[in-house]
Amino acid sequence: MKKLVFGAMLAASTLMAADISLENVRARDTKPGTNNSAIFMNIKNASNADVKLVGVHSSVCKSTEIHTHKMENGMMAMVQVEDAVIPKNGETKLAPGGLHIMLMDLNRPIKDGDKVDLELKFSNGESIKLDNIGVTKNFK
Numbered sequence: 252m253k254k255l256v257f258g259a260m261l262a263a264s265t266l267m268a269a270d271i272s273l274e275n276v277r278a279r280d281t282k283p284g285t286n287n288s289a290i291f292m293n294i295k296n297a298s299n300a301d302v303k304l305v306g307v308h309s310s311v312c313k314s315t316e317i318h319t320h321k322m323e324n325g326m327m328a329m330v331q332v333e334d335a336v337i338p339k340n341g342e343t344k345l346a347p348g349g350l351h352i353m354l355m356d357l358n359r360p361i362k363d364g365d366k367v368d369l370e371l372k373f374s375n376g377e378s379i380k381l382d383n384i385g386v387t388k389n390f391k
Contacts, residue, residue, distance in 0.1 A: 270298035280388040281360040290352040291345045296337040303334040306372035313356035363388040
């Protein structure tokens with residue numbers, strides 16, 4: 252019986268991992284005089300429950316944070332958020348001017364053509380590791 256329950260749990264976790272997909276993942280090159288960068292992507296959730304992006308990590312920097320832009324005192328400001336919701340059967344876009352992942356205090360500048368790594372952690376217990384995110388200077 253224990254083997255049956257464990258097998259069912261393993262199958263469920265595998266399905267949950269397949270429910271999250273990433274598209275258009277890219278990192279911005281560092282501008283002269285800066286030591287930070289950002290990563291953008293589309294995160295799709297094919298499950299019937301909301302999932303949150305709750306953690307991010309990269310070896311190319313000292314810290315990573317989930318950020319968004321908010322109007323504060325009449326000025327647009329970038330602020331850290333605890334998580335980003337990916338709605339059930341929906342999509343969340345991490346894009347310039349909105350939600351994004353910040354790479355803080357880079358180990359070295361990253362330039363067009365470089366590759367960076369990133370691990371994404373979700374509220375359903377799943378993680379996605381990416382090792383070859385392309386760095387580009389062309390953003391719209």
